[in-house]
Amino acid sequence: MSDPQLQEKVIExxxxxxxxxxxxxxxxxxxxxxxxxxxxxxxxxxELTTPACPVxxxxxxxxxxKVGAIEGVESVEVNMTAVVRPTQHSQPILTGVxxxxxxxxxxxxxxxxxxxxxxxxxxxxxxxxxxxxxxxxYGPSIPQMMGIPIxxxxxxxxxxxxxxxxxxxxxVSAAFLTKQGQPLMLRGPMLGGIIQQFLQNVExxxxxxxxxxxxxxxxxxxxTLTQKAPISGAVVVTTPQEVSLIDADKGVKMFQQxxxxxxxxxxxxxxxxxxxxxxxxxxxxxxxxxxxxxxFKIPLLGKVPIVxxxxxxxxxxxxxxxxxxxxxxxKAYKELAGQVAAQLSINQTKxxxxxxxxxxxxxx
Amino acid sequence: MxxxxxxxxxxxxxxxxxxxxxxxxxxxxxxxxxxxxxxxAHCIDEWTGxxxxxxxxIPDTIRPLNIKAVGLYAIQFxxxxxxxxxxxxxxxxxxxxxxxxxxxxxxxxxAQ
Numbered sequence: 001m002s003d004p005q006l007q008e009k010v011i012e013x014x015x016x017x018x019x020x021x022x023x024x025x026x027x028x029x030x031x032x033x034x035x036x037x038x039x040x041x042x043x044x045x046x047e048l049t050t051p052a053c054p055v056x057x058x059x060x061x062x063x064x065x066k067v068g069a070i071e072g073v074e075s076v077e078v079n080m081t082a083v084v085r086p087t088q089h090s091q092p093i094l095t096g097v098x099x100x101x102x103x104x105x106x107x108x109x110x111x112x113x114x115x116x117x118x119x120x121x122x123x124x125x126x127x128x129x130x131x132x133x134x135x136x137x138y139g140p141s142i143p144q145m146m147g148i149p150i151x152x153x154x155x156x157x158x159x160x161x162x163x164x165x166x167x168x169x170x171x172v173s174a175a176f177l178t179k180q181g182q183p184l185m186l187r188g189p190m191l192g193g194i195i196q197q198f199l200q201n202v203e204x205x206x207x208x209x210x211x212x213x214x215x216x217x218x219x220x221x222x223x224t225l226t227q228k229a230p231i232s233g234a235v236v237v238t239t240p241q242e243v244s245l246i247d248a249d250k251g252v253k254m255f256q257q258x259x260x261x262x263x264x265x266x267x268x269x270x271x272x273x274x275x276x277x278x279x280x281x282x283x284x285x286x287x288x289x290x291x292x293x294x295x296f297k298i299p300l301l302g303k304v305p306i307v308x309x310x311x312x313x314x315x316x317x318x319x320x321x322x323x324x325x326x327x328x329x330x331k332a333y334k335e336l337a338g339q340v341a342a343q344l345s346i347n348q349t350k351x352x353x354x355x356x357x358x359x360x361x362x363x364x
Numbered sequence: 365m366x367x368x369x370x371x372x373x374x375x376x377x378x379x380x381x382x383x384x385x386x387x388x389x390x391x392x393x394x395x396x397x398x399x400x401x402x403x404x405a406h407c408i409d410e411w412t413g414x415x416x417x418x419x420x421x422i423p424d425t426i427r428p429l430n431i432k433a434v435g436l437y438a439i440q441f442x443x444x445x446x447x448x449x450x451x452x453x454x455x456x457x458x459x460x461x462x463x464x465x466x467x468x469x470x471x472x473x474x475a476q
Contacts, residue, residue, distance in 0.1 A: 259436040358433035
């Protein structure tokens with residue numbers, strides 16, 4: 001059989017491989033690239049929308065099986081690659097940043113910073129370029145969790161500065177703008193000013209994902225960010241119990257009001273795994289995150305267990321996904337990263353997006 | 365439910381703004397009417413909701429100079445009287461629509 005005929009058969013077979021999130025086959029999505037045929041040897045790339053794709057292995061083996069079953073094919077080599085697609089926006093800030101993920105909660109103490117840090121690292125472990133912005137101006141805890149000593153940021157040209165770097169992440173935090181242990185005492189309008197600086201004056205470079213760790217609540221920082229930053233999607237963190245859910249509910253409604261797409265809910269401190277018996281103990285009740293997600297018809301992106309390693313990791317500056325890859329919490333964070341990336345890719349395919357960069361000069 | 369979003373915002377004539385929404389609705393707005401209904405804290409008392417703009421105080425010569433999106437949920441007008449603090453949410457703009465097509469919907473909303 002000549003190559004063009006075989007190539008056609010291979011493509012026909014690949015048209016039956018569906019991306020389960022985007023609900024289209026990988027050929028019409030344009031994922032199949034660089035196909036080479038050498039006799040019966042078939043080689044091609046599958047270029048996904050994110051290296052954190054949760055179904056990467058499943059898609060790969062489906063491609064191998066289906067192409068391998070074609071008569072005349074001797075061997076199949078599938079190379080999985082990824083180019084993160086940008087969420088379209090035309091605002092003049094954060095131009096090198098493809099996707100901005102806001103991590104929020106209604107209530108404090110649910111583990112937003114821990115989730116943000118581990119989510120950011122889990123995304124970067126897949127090969128993506130990731131930044132982490134600590135937008136909790138009054139209580140910045142990202143430097144501690146990342147193990148970054150408090151030093152002034154390196155100054156760049158034109159009033160800009162460089163983010164700190166650790167574990168392959170680029171990090172900014174208000175903690176770097178003060179002396180160690182000194183509180184930042186500011187009134188509301190100043191908060192907006194600092195956030196503006198983080199958006200406009202930081203040399204982020206090229207990023208696939210920028211994770212923003214928001215302060216708790218629905219106040220100045222949240223408003224400034226939703227007005228000034230082209231946020232691609234928001235993740236709301238809650239713990240399973242009722243008092244936390246009431247506030248998380250408000251967090252979700254805030255994003256709905258300002259029309260920031262909700263990627264979903266993360267249930268933190270979901271359960272405790274006892275080291276002796278592997279049994280899941282649901283200390284703070286069960287099913288809270290799921291019921292919140294159901295109420296708003298948004299996905300429950302993940303359930304992260306309470307394990308001592310999470311706290312130790314946060315305090316020692318080696319987040320658990322870096323320090324203990326086999327921990328159930330690390331696995332939960334990696335799954336979460338996959339889900340967040342998948343939801344962003346799904347949102348990008350929707351066509352009723354709002355143009356945040358709209359501007360109209362009136363003619364008279 | 366989230367409110368519809370503008371698909372296209374355009375100048376219809378010297379004193380009229382038009383918005384086509386993503387649910388297909390076509391809305392028209394005399395610009396003076398928009399200025400008179402500015403939702404900012406200078407124009408509406410934040411606690412009581414009382415209108416602070418004196419009736420008849422906005423001149424017929426009022427025009428926007430520039431119109432910009434604010435985040436994904438609102439629009440900001442920069443007026444030729446120097447005022448620019450009002451953020452008109454999509455929801456508010458639906459209520460302010462002056463086209464006849466929108467009357468039944470607004471009556472229904474007011475009756476609730």
